[in-house]
Amino acid sequence: MRTEFTAEQLADPAMATSQGAIRKCVHCGFCTATCPTYVLLGDELDSPRGRIYLIKDMLENARQPTPQVVKHIDRCLSCLACVTTCPSDVDYMHLVDHARAYIQERYERPWHERFARSVLASVLPHQNRFRMAAGLGNLFRPLAPLLDKARWSRPFAAMLRLAPRGLPSAAPETTPEVAQSKGRVAILQGCAEPVLRPETRAATMRFLARAGYQPVLASGEGCCGALVHHMGREDAAREAARRNVDAWHAEIAEGGLEAILITASGCGTMVKDYGFLLRDDAEYAEKAAQVSALARDVSEFLADIELPDAVPMPEIKVAYHAACSLQHGQKVTREPVRLLEEAGFTVLTPAEGHLCCGSAGTYNILQPEIATTLRDRKVANIARLQPDVIAAGNVGCATQIASGTAIPVVHTVELLDWATGGPRPAALANLECDSTI
Structure with missing residues (x-):
């Protein structure tokens, strides 16, 4: 894609990185097939290619962000499925990150959006504040339908619905001592x-x-x-x-x-x-x-070290959910599945595994309608496999998926720990299996 950034603009390293990403885009549209928001909404501006056009125009012309542009950038999950699909190696991740920073600096959001985002930024990154908020969220969960009625309060309704019904106790952390450590x-x-x-x-x-x-x-x-x-x-x-x-x-x-x-x-x-x-x-x-x-x-x-012996449990069917940040962001795809298979589990992979579950950090709070649709689609694909348990490598995905299904969701490492002598995951307390572990 042709660009016309000035030398003065390109003196900013972030702008130079964005120009490099934009120039690599060849308009092929391969990204549209794997972009969750385009798949759901069918709007070109809700595809990576469409967003690149919007970002290019905004950055190149030093435009003040408009509500229309902000809406489409906000709808991006940053799932990076487009990065996996792109044949031109467009650095979409850093491009959309730059666009968000540009918007944050120059766009005056409506008061309710500023308020919701400030609450999230002030609470979620801090364990003690988050623990208190999660406890309060469970207490006030019945208010969610009422908060759904007004657009300004919908993010808070989403927060209440995602709040856990009971928090694990914050027990003191103990680190096991290893006599002859490999590192x-x-x-x-x-x-x-x-x-x-x-x-x-x-x-x-x-x-x-x-x-x-x-x-x-x-x-x-x-x-x-x-x-x-x-x-x-x-x-x-x-x-x-x-x-x-x-x-x-x-x-x-x-x-x-x-x-x-x-x-x-x-x-x-x-x-x-x-x-x-x-x-x-x-x-x-x-x-x-x-x-x-x-x-x-x-x-x-x-996947790269020698692991303890496992007791095979092939009767347990594990649906593996590939988190976007793992498969697209880090290109870690086969390792979790191989580890589970080698530990003796029967591993199943759902259809549309490349599509996001809708969690995406704070997306399921700030964009609850799209996030819920994606969650329900993900849960339906998993349910068709009739698994005993869902394994995921990201707490956001686990929370999002668990909010839409009764199938227990655990981290991949919990299953590996169990198979090699650790305790049965608490989420699987009612799971019947023939294993002696």
Whole structure:
């Protein structure tokens, strides 16, 4: 696609990156076949190609963002299915990130949108605040139908519906000691996962210790920054990245790290991009690049090491949900399935596995109608397989899918831990199987 950015505009590194992405687009339209919003809505402007046209015009002409442009950019899930499909290697991820930051800086949203986004940015990245809000959300859940009646309050209705009906207790974290360690691995603690599904990290630490690796939790580390980054709040995202880079470098200095493991794939895509996010920061660029090089999804790491023996459980049918941030953002596709198969489970893959479930960070709160339609479509495809359990590698996906089905949803590593001697996942307490585990 031809561009006419000025030399002055291209002095901005973000603008230069966006020009490079736009120029690679050849209008082929392959992206439309895999874009969830285009598949649902059929609007060219709700396809990656259409959004590229809108972004090009806005950036190139230094236009003030209009409500129409903002609407179509907001509807993008950042699922990156288009990146997987694109034959021209268009860097759509960084292009849409730049567009969101541009909009955040220059567009005056209606008061109710500003309010909802401020609440999300102030609460979700902070464990204690999120835990309190989730508890209150369950208490006020009956108000959701009332809040649905007004457009301004629909995001809050979505929050109430997604609130867990009961929160796991925030038990003190214990890290198992490994006598003859093969290496130290840091585990991202994050923000939402420890509140909603602390069993994921517990299973990860048990499994790693059984495999001979010493798990560590870096002091001072927190939210990866993805939640605010996807709302265009770049300064807050960079602040989160710098904090985590410092925390992990302290661990590297103390005893070295084989890897930084991430059990929430949305966070993994973000941490692997720290090197790009802080590329112009003289103090952090090199350190951030090192962190990104060490970052790996837990399934990606486990696929490359020797694992404990498992007791086969072929009678348990596992529907594997491929999180967008894992399959499209990180290009980790086969590893989780292979790990589950080698652990002895019968693994099933649903139709339309490339399409997003509608979670996408805060998307299921800010765009609840589209998100619910995508969730129902995903759940219907999974239900046709008649699985005993759904395995997913992202807490957002697990929460979204679980809100639409009675089939238990667990993290892939919980099943691997169970198959190799760990406890049965609590979500599978009522599952009947012949295994002695």
